[in-house]
Amino acid sequence: MRLSGVTIWKFMIPLLWVSTGAVSAAVADFEGKPIGVVAFEPKQQPLGAEELAGLVPFKKNDPLRLADIREAIGRLYATGRYADIVVDAGLQDGRVSVRFVTKGNWFVGNVAINSVPAPPTGGQLENAAGLVLGTPFSPEAVARATEGIQAVLRANGYFNAVIREHVAYQARTQQVDVRFEIDPGRRARFSEPVITGETKRPARQLVRETKWKGWFGWRPITESRAQGGVERILESYRRDGFLMARASWNGIDPATGRPALEVNAGPEVRIEATGAKVSQGRLRRLIPVFEEQTVDRDLLVEGAADLTEYFQGRGYFDAKVDFTSETAGDGRLKIVYAVDRGERQKLVALLLGGNRYFDLATLRERMLVTPASFQVRRGRFSPGLLARDLETIADLYRSNGFRDVKVTSRVERDYRGRRGDIAVHVQIEEGPQWFVTTTALEGVSLEHVEALRSMLQSGPGQPFSEANVAADRDNILAYYFNRGYPDASFEWGYRAAA
Template sequence: MVGSIELVSDPRINVDAFRALVAQKAGETYSGEKIKASVAALQATRRFTKVDVDVRPEAAGLHVIFVLEPAFYVGILQFPGATRVFTYTRLLQVVNLPDEDPYEKTRIPQAETALLNFLRTNGFFQATVGTETQLDEENQLANITFNVQLNKRARIGRVEVQGPPQQEAARLVRSMRSLRATVTGAALKPGKSYTQERLKSATGRLQKYLAGQRRLASRVRMNPPQYHAETNRADVSFNVEEGPIVDIRTAGARLSVFPFLGGRRQKKLIPIYDEGAFDRDLVEEGRRNLVNFFQEKGYFDAKVKTVVQHQPDKISLLYQIDKGKRHRVREISFRGNQNLPEDKLLTHIEIRKHHLLSRGRYSEKFLRKSVTDIEALYRDAGYENVKVDPQVVDHEPDIDVTFQIVEG
């Protein structure tokens, strides 16, 4: 479906007079025949040396651009007044006017709006933007200057948390004013500068506080700020859905002989803690991490099952671990490697043979990584169609790993 149609030419030419010649209409299904007919009709006017068509997929449908030569193209973009605070690269991303794109007048107001919105989300609610375009006749370029007046950055006004009971909401607000919040740059107090970094850190601080209460399925969303021009302050509020308490346990094997280290490892291996969220993908990622952890310790047959129980105000998650017997990596071999020697391949894999002080190094994660690295090594050498098939044979308590290589 065609979402929009634009005619682009020399900015001094009124292209509206030629729109009636375009057979393809917005809101209709894209038609190659109608596009050809439109190009032929535009060329028949003899006003343009060439007519090109540029089709771009967008959310609203296909954006069809008829480029009527001689046209102008986006040249140098400048942002005086803004680059002292923001990087030039970031400003280019915001206005989204790639160099050498056909210059379209209609895109300038859109770029101005995007830039103003960006500045306001970063605390410059009083910022103004004025645009000037200079045409470089010799090179057919349109050089665009966005004159930015930032004015004073706003400061934080009132801070509120909506959703939980009043007492809990007050505790959440205090968590963003704590010493830890100050040290980590997450302090959200009236009078502090309004910056995206501070707001993101404060949101993360709320998530960590809730995680510390075992509210690992919580959701935190910042509401649009309420700006007060007379004081140049913006009130900030968060909508918090606390969610049920999440109880996570491991059974069947210890992560450490020291309980406090085991707890720290559990939080490191199970991403639900860091993400402050609960879903099937995170549960599965935690399972894989536990399997890899025990395999790296020599328990190559380690298996982990998950049991999830849902209650109205609680989620119980159990990781049942069966680490099996300890193994060692006896042999690592390669077959089919006609053009790369074994000693070079060995330096590009994560798996290691046993030696006097080690049972070797093996896990499903390391096996996958080794396959990827071998294939990358071959492709760098010009073998684009290489295939590597790993084979693991368990001889209890030893395992042999063979990489079957088809160089292609």
């Protein structure tokens, strides 16, 4: 079956115009009079004379048009080199003198930061400053850069660092060179920390876990050492079942001048499985609360799904897993996963029929359901995997023009009289294949038609599918967005051929 005029695109491409800048009232008074002089102030402009002439849509002896003035302002702003543009005009000997008074933008030039005893490294200080070559410059950006550098220095024990900024403006290049002079002072050392929060452990045990104190006393403060201590505290809690423990390094306590730690143990969490043997190591790998270090219903549901998939992968295709949770009087949280494995089975046959357009190898390579083999001893099967495979096959046909395809399945238990063996039958009704006969583009200017047609997947003679149209939509909108049309839109429709 073929379609006629199946795809019709309509593009809403807005005209772009800029209304920034200022035009003096005198310019409007001289509308239509011949232009005598076009000048720029100051004489040293960020753009060359030839480039400026190309951006201004009028020249000497042309009649003055207010629309041309506004277009010139828009083009100049679009270069990104100007912060302000004012256009003034005066009349001399019957001709108009047009004067562009401009103020250029400033951009970040060379950024220099003197090194300090690492850490932090020079790269870390540059990243903390956040000043990127060629980006717009402002005094506020320098202030933010100083704050960022100071924060990195404090995190690494330089609490009394002094930073001086030196700024040099380069008018010729419109760049601003910035130099940060750092006097870091002495790096501080850890000391007995101030620990707040509900720790459920003695402070000396937590301090021992941090390893901030060595054989020869307290170690120098670095960010990695501070965070490493926090991670070791958390790991010690997790080993004892406190999965929701939280700990943070809060720098130096201003009241005491000592390191500040906040630690909250949270409830003790116990997770176990009933109905089937599952080791604690396996539970830790399968239940995501161990990795996420928090307990909520979504993660527990995900854990039940992962346990179900684990048993299905071992031949218990009908396995079901549920869970319960309860909080004891002492605050302990107990989570029990109840496993019903069902009968152990083996997928011995995967039978596909009705396919003519695609061969069996093409279909089978896209399926997750797999019959038993040397590599997969009992096969891979579950109702969820089968449903996913049916939809994958249907999508494959639909993307190739089979809009009316139907894919169904049947599971045969005790296949050929052998208990525990199952076979999966997949039946495909392909239906007719639809093709594109003509493609029409609407709302597209002539200079874009050839480029757009060359990228179409829904061209004449191609299979017709919504997937191809969606790809065409993305490609065409990207084409317009990259050419300065952010509000371009896409609509399509089709009709069947007579």
